[in-house]
Amino acid sequence: MTGMAPGSFEQGLLSSKLTVELEEALGLLEEFQLLANQQSITAIQNLPPNLLEQCIALCDEAQGIQAEPIRTVHHFACTGGTLISKCIASMPNTQLLSEVDPLSCLGDTESNPQFAPSDIAKLMRQSTHGASPELIGELFLNNLQIIHLKSVNAGLRLILRDHAHSHYCAGDDVPNRATLRNLVASMFATLSVVTVRDPIDSYLSLQNNGWIHFTPASFDEYCRRYIAFLNDYEGVEIIRYEDFVAQPEKVMHDLCEILKLPFNPSFQDVFSVHKITGDSGRSSGIIEARTRRPLDKQTSDEFEASTMYKKLCSVLGY
Template identity: 45%
Template sequence: MSSGGTGTGAAEDACARLERVLAAEPDRLAAGLQAPEAARLLADCRAAAPQPARPVLRSLHHFACTGGTLIAKSIAALPCVRLLSEADPFSTLGYQGAFAPRDLISLAKAGSSPPGQKVLARIFQTGLAALAAETRAEGRDLVLRDHSHSHFCTGKDQPPQRPSMKELLAADYHLLSLVTVRHPLDSWLSLQRQDWLHFAPATLQEYARRYHLFLDHYAGTEILHYEAFTAAPEAGMARICQLLELSASADFQRRIAARSLSGDSGRSGGAIAARPRRAVPAAVAAELADAPAYSSLCARLGYDPDPQAPAWPGQGAG
């Protein structure tokens, strides 16, 4: 980098030269420049140097069984998008064997001396940086779909103590993020049907409590309701493209069928449309009265907690 340049390069070079002089000639400087003045000068120099812009990364966050795969597939169907589905370097779910020839994190965890979270995070961040750089060079937009279920819906009593995906990425990227949600009762019924109750106690109250913690972690992030998206897919995709700064596509629905993502466990079908709500078993109906966190979660997300009410304003009860 030339010291005679302008802008970021010139400011960085000036700071570097000042640091070298302060380090190499402290006695000479002391005669004409007091130490506090030198420190202030160096601090001012650093503050004036324009900071390199962080690359943009898009991230998608939701619980399991909330329609997140449909929304992710819709995003993946947009032009120039590369979407990573269900990423989490700390997940304890999935294959546990030692044979994982393409996966350094799984190999490390199954190896003779498993590393801690900091090393696992560095492996993930380094690999993601390489892929993000390649994606930008190709003129594409990288979208990372977080596997929030691994963080917030595993373990006993409390979610595992670990950084969230947002905390892992925020230092290195300018994040454009989106949280998607579905009526908590509908997602709870689907979670039970899939037998994905990886936390204890496995109750609606505990599920809602963990959902609140998830929303707290992503406070300030825009929320998209699955029911609103399925009711008006074109408007929903326009909003997604605006928030994530993606190029829109009028035919994204036609292209969804060609996209296959992990986590695609919901009811199948070729069109994006609202589906009838599942019947509520008597055991789940009995839980509702003893689940204050469920009622407050519905209020927080704008849903009616009554299982007989429409899942979303303007929809029929189904």
């Protein structure tokens, strides 16, 4: 003990005792954990067979719901999207929501709030404090989660038809915000398709319907916005309207493969039964090509001079 500081012996004993007590406590914790694990296993094994089967079934159901994708269909107004969407809705066990865009502000005015008692997103935007796009997106996803769950439980495949016109064809410029596909894919497995039509025909229809909601109100500007839309959906399969009306069964079969939907060969007999929003075009129950609206010289010259149209045609193969 020579040279040892006063009290160091007692401190050494205390340290040794503390080490022993800590090791004993650790041993007790390990024994408790082992016992708890054994009890948990025993408890699961002792579940009544029917209850155990229910637990397994619930787990399988949850995995199935998570794996079942939401399908999204994207197109500009007046491009035949309503017709194609009706045909998609004619496939077995599908549920189509038409013209979806939770971040759309088309038609909203600060000075004249609109009556919308069942539209929670619009109510929030028009509230006395307003609502951020993030909150509106969160509300949409929460609602979509419920809809998806109920659809899957009912054996239905959920399809969302985009209202891309709100995003790309309204206002002074294309807003830098999430697309419908961005929102859906942030929470769900997603399968998507884009449908297009020769921009000359869709632009003429827009004019005829009074739906030129963008500025400048020119054909070249329309094509520029069309290109922005296609850039945002780069990598998504594209279906051309002209190909569809020429070979409805073949193209619809291809579309069902893209969206992993079962194919109904009788869809042409039943598609016209469906009533959905945006149904401003054809009233016939026959799928066939339509004659282009007549062009005056000024409009024809505008189309010919559009550099954006030439670029768009090279992308779409027109």
